[in-house]
Amino acid sequence: MSRNRHRLRTLIVAAAAGSLLTACAGAGGLGTDENTINVLMVNNPQMTELQKLTAKHFTAETGIKVNFTVLPENDVRDKISQDFANQAGQYDVATLSNFEIPFYAENDWLHPLDEHIAGDPGFDQDDILEPVRESLTAEDGKVYGEPFYGESSFLMYRKDVFEEQGLKMPDKPTWEQVAEFAAKTDGAREGMKGICLRGLPGWGEMIAPLTTVVNTFGGTWFTEDWEAKLTSPEFTAATEFYVGLVREHGQAGAAQSGYAECLNNLTQGNTAMWYDATAAAGSLEAADSPVKGKIGYVQAPVAETDSSGWLYTWAWGVQQASKKPDKAWEFISWASGKDYERLVGEEIGWANVPAGKRSSTYDHPEYRKASGTFGDVTRRSIESADPRDPGVQPRPTIGVQFVDIPEFSDLGTKVSHELSAAIAGRQSVASALKKSQAMAEEVGEEYQQR
Secondary structure, three states, X not given: OOHHHHHHHHHHHHHHHHHHHHHHOOOOXXXXXXXXXXXXEEOOHHHHHHHHHHHHHHHHHHOOEEEEEEEOHHHHHHHHHHHHHOOOOOOOEEEEEOOOHHHHHHOOOEOOOHHHHHOOHHHOHHHEOHHHHHHOEOOOOOEOOEEEEEEOEEEEEEHXXXXXXXXXXXXXXXXXXHHHHHHHHOOOOOOOEOOEOOOOOOOOOOHHHHHHXXXXXXXXXXXXXXXXXXXXXXXXXHHHHHHHHHHHHOOOOHHHOOHHHHHHHHHOOOEOEEEEEHHHHHHHOOOOOOOOOOEEEEEOOEOOOOOOOOOEEEEEEEEOOOOOHHHHHHHHHHHOOHHHHHHHHHHOOHHHOOOOOEHHHHHOHHHHHHHOXXXXXXXXXXXXXXXXXXXXXXXXXXXXXXXXXXXXXXXXXXXXXXXXXXXXXXXXXXXHHHHHHHHHHHHHHHHHOO
């Protein structure tokens, strides 16, 4: 094992060790017979629906039993990193995101899927939306994951409030326009603020939307040779804009508001706009939503780039140490395939289809009907995302709303705490970025020495 791979393995295993003990509790026994595969996955609603459908359909058709271990996101990430870094081989398949897959592949922890794809033309790899497909393809050109669903980010707004205020939302707004709209809709109704933006610390919370703003303002976390740029004029301008906008026209308690809080604010009529994940549309348009039919959806706001939406997918990866890669592929081919989407649509409902990954999904009449006003803009947002070139300058690694290195989860979270403090008024943006730059330089210097 090379020095870099040893360091990465040590980094991930050490981070996982503390929480692994609690994550293991209640996981259940693992299947060991030749017709059983072990799948470790996150416990989101679409995954648990998959679990319920598997025995009746996949196992009945193939004879392959699937033993699921289902855990909350933080716990499942820890458990996956422990098992895959050690190549323990307990789990054949795991849910990984486009954040982990590239460096897991680089460290030979994943089984490449290209031969399986080539031998399974019915899977139709070309139907996978290109940015999603690209984000799961490593530098060696091989595919290491297949998506279960995908998402981007877009701007959501109250159509009725905009009409009352005589405002018209463009299909592709700029951030300057969004700031103007936020000022004009702030107080449009009692208790309503102009916009909701994440201010809650976390690399997957505030840092995700903020980084897309940084990208489109012309900034970057690192240059292609790993020079940290958090105090550059572009990064500073983007951060001051974001912090200023949420302080002036954003929600109360913004420094502790994340995805869930902003979703609640828009659902309860407490904000006129929200920039966040395309996955939120399903909740906003649910049958019992107070704002069903009242929300408009447009692509992520821009400044200097043509698009700025992020890209994220929960995908299936096969552990390199798995002794059953062929059976693992049969499961993945089913779970990420077109027939599974039709199965969900027919048995559970078309609004529940794990979308955001296949072009054909958006051509299906039943799904188009169920996705209403948000389906097309979600597809456009995903298709316009460019994980290899999301800004105005070359990057050292892929990623739209993150830097695709294992250290970023720690770095991004630490930086988010500094910037959340700026949103709360406890320090200036300049002070927060100065501290953040020092932390980013340490990471950059590590990579410059490799």
